[in-house]
Amino acid sequence: MPQARIAGVGLTEFGEHPSRTGRDLFAEAATHAIDDANVDRRRIDHLYFANFMGADTERQGHQAPLMAEAAGLNCSATRVESACASGGLAVRHAVQAIRRGRTDVALVGGMERMNNVSTASATESLSKAADAFWEVRQGMTFPGAYALMARAYFDEHGGTREDLAEIAVKNHSNALNNEYAHYQQEITVDDVLDAPMIADPLGLYDSSAITDGAACLILVSDDYVNHPNTPDIHAPIAITGTGHSVDQIALHSRDTLWKTPAAVSASAQAYNDANTPPGDIDIAEVHDCFTIAEAIALESLGLYDHGEGIHAATNDETTKHGTLPVNLSGGLKAKGHPVAASGVSQLCELTRLLTDRHPNSEYVPDDASALAHNAGGTVASCLVHILEHVDQ
Amino acid sequence: MTSQNTPDDGYDDFLDALSVDDETAQYVECSNGHGSLPPRRVCPVCGSTSLSDKPLPNTGTVVTYTTIHAPTPDFDADAPYTVIIADVGPLKLTAIYDGDRQDVSIGMDISLTVKNTETTGDRALYAQPV
Numbered sequence: 001m002p003q004a005r006i007a008g009v010g011l012t013e014f015g016e017h018p019s020r021t022g023r024d025l026f027a028e029a030a031t032h033a034i035d036d037a038n039v040d041r042r043r044i045d046h047l048y049f050a051n052f053m054g055a056d057t058e059r060q061g062h063q064a065p066l067m068a069e070a071a072g073l074n075c076s077a078t079r080v081e082s083a084c085a086s087g088g089l090a091v092r093h094a095v096q097a098i099r100r101g102r103t104d105v106a107l108v109g110g111m112e113r114m115n116n117v118s119t120a121s122a123t124e125s126l127s128k129a130a131d132a133f134w135e136v137r138q139g140m141t142f143p144g145a146y147a148l149m150a151r152a153y154f155d156e157h158g159g160t161r162e163d164l165a166e167i168a169v170k171n172h173s174n175a176l177n178n179e180y181a182h183y184q185q186e187i188t189v190d191d192v193l194d195a196p197m198i199a200d201p202l203g204l205y206d207s208s209a210i211t212d213g214a215a216c217l218i219l220v221s222d223d224y225v226n227h228p229n230t231p232d233i234h235a236p237i238a239i240t241g242t243g244h245s246v247d248q249i250a251l252h253s254r255d256t257l258w259k260t261p262a263a264v265s266a267s268a269q270a271y272n273d274a275n276t277p278p279g280d281i282d283i284a285e286v287h288d289c290f291t292i293a294e295a296i297a298l299e300s301l302g303l304y305d306h307g308e309g310i311h312a313a314t315n316d317e318t319t320k321h322g323t324l325p326v327n328l329s330g331g332l333k334a335k336g337h338p339v340a341a342s343g344v345s346q347l348c349e350l351t352r353l354l355t356d357r358h359p360n361s362e363y364v365p366d367d368a369s370a371l372a373h374n375a376g377g378t379v380a381s382c383l384v385h386i387l388e389h390v391d392q
Numbered sequence: 393m394t395s396q397n398t399p400d401d402g403y404d405d406f407l408d409a410l411s412v413d414d415e416t417a418q419y420v421e422c423s424n425g426h427g428s429l430p431p432r433r434v435c436p437v438c439g440s441t442s443l444s445d446k447p448l449p450n451t452g453t454v455v456t457y458t459t460i461h462a463p464t465p466d467f468d469a470d471a472p473y474t475v476i477i478a479d480v481g482p483l484k485l486t487a488i489y490d491g492d493r494q495d496v497s498i499g500m501d502i503s504l505t506v507k508n509t510e511t512t513g514d515r516a517l518y519a520q521p522v
Contacts, residue, residue: 127464135486138516198462251477
C-alpha cells in the first residue's frame with residue numbers, strides 16, 4: 001500500500017484580515033505549499049478543500065472549483081465540511097486516496113474568513129455545528145457548550161480556573177516566536193482570570209480567537225517521491241496513522257459530559273494504523289478551541305488519565321520544556337483558529353517542528369513521533385493523525 | 393433564525409405538548425430501552441427501528457450549567473442567560489434556566505416548560521426550579 005508523505009507546507013499569517021477574500025487567502029497558502037514541495041501545480045491530481053462557514057461569511061457556496069481556480073489547478077476538487085474538523089477530514093480523504101493508489105499528488109487545504117462579520121455573527125455561524133433544534137434554539141453557543149463540559153469536569157475531578165489559565169499561558173508562550181501566529185504575545189494567569197467572562201467558567205482568554213487564514217499541504221505517494229523523475233521532491237515526514245470517528249451531535253446525548261468518545265476511538269484507530277502506541281508520542285497539537293478542550297483531549301487520546309489532563313500544564317509537563325510538549329505552535333488558542341484551516345495547519349506546524357524549520361523545533365527530540373487531534377463541535381467529529389520520520 | 397412559521401415536526405410537537413397543561417411531551421424509546429429526542433426513524437444508539445413514543449417526565453435534575461455572556465444575535469437581549477443540561481430520566485436535554493442564576497447548582501431539581509425568548513420571541517425549552 002502506498003504511504004502518504006508530506007512534500008510541502010504552506011501557511012498564511014493567521015490573524016485579522018477582514019478585507020482579504022477567501023480565495024486570496026487560499027491562493028497564498030496553496031502557492032507556498034506548491035513552491036515548498038517543488039511540484040509542478042499541473043501535476044496535482046486532486047484538491048481536497050476544507051471550509052465551514054463561507055456560505056455565511058462570504059455568501060459563497062461551491063467553493064471547490066473556485067479554490068482550484070484560485071490556486072491555478074487543472075484537477076478535480078472536493079469541498080470537505082465537518083465543522084472545525086473539516087481540515088483534518090480533508091487530510092484523511094487525501095491520505096486514503098493516496099493509499100488506494102488513486103492519487104500521487106494531492107493538494108489539501110483549509111481556509112476560513114471570519115473577521116468580515118461581527119463577533120456575534122461569527123458566533124452564530126459557529127453555533128451551526130451544534131444541533132439546530134435541541135441545542136441552538138435554547139441559546140447554546142460553542143463557548144457555552146465547552147463551559148458546560150468544563151463545569152461537569154470540575155464537578156467530577158476538581159480543577160480550577162487557574163489550571164485552565166495555565167493552558168492558555170503555555171500556548172501563548174509557544175506562539176511568541178511563531179511568525180504565523182495570531183497572537184505573538186505572552187499573557188499571565190491573572191490576565192486570563194481577569195478577562196471578561198464569555199460563558200462561566202470560561203473567560204475571553206480561555207477561548208481561541210476568531211481568525212482569518214489558510215493552510216495547505218502537498219501530500220504525495222512514496223512511489224512518487226522515489227520515482228527517478230522526481231529527484232527534487234523531498235518528503236521526509238510520513239502520515240503513518242489516520243483515525244476518524246463521530247458521535248451524536250448534541251452534547252447532552254453523551255453519557256458523560258466531560259468525555260469525548262469520538263477522540264478515544266479516532267486515536268485508537270490512528271495508533272493502530274501507525275503501530276505507534278500513545279506512549280511513543282513525543283509532541284502533539286491538540287484542538288484547544290477552549291482551554292478545557294486541551295485537558296479533555298489529552299485524556300481522550302490516552303496521553304493522560306482521567307482527571308489528570310487539567311494539571312499537565314500547571315505541572316510543566318506539556319510546556320515546551322516538558323516531557324510531552326503540547327501545542328508548540330501556540331495551538332488554536334494563540335496561533336489562531338480559522339476553523340476549517342486549523343486541522344490542516346496542525347499538520348503544517350508539526351511538519352515544520354519535526355524538520356527543524358520551526359522556531360520551537362529545538363524542543364522536539366530527534367526522530368520524534370507527533371500527533372494531531374482535530375475536533376468538530378463538542379467532538380461529535382474527531383480526526384487524529386500521526387506523523388513520523390520516514391525510515392531511511 | 394429559521395422562520396417559525398413552518399413548524400419543525402418533532403421539535404415543535406414536543407414544545408406544543410409541553411405548552412398544554414393536560415398533555416405530555418413525548419420522547420422516542422427503542423425496543424432496547426434507549427431514549428432519544430424526536431424525530432427518529434432509527435435509534436441513534438443501537439440502530440433499532442422498533443420505536444415507540446413514550447411520555448417524558450416533566451421533571452429532572454441539573455447535570456451542568458453555564459451563564460452565557462456572549463450570545464448570538466438571536467439571544468442578544470436575553471444575555472446574560474443560563475443554559476443547563478438536565479437529566480430527566482430516559483435522556484438528557486438542553487434548556488434555558490428560568491430562575492435566579494445565582495441559585496442554580498448541579499443536582500438541583502427542575503421542571504420543564506416552554507417560554508418565548510426576549511430577543512426574537514421564538515419559543516424555546518426552559519427549565520424552572522422546583
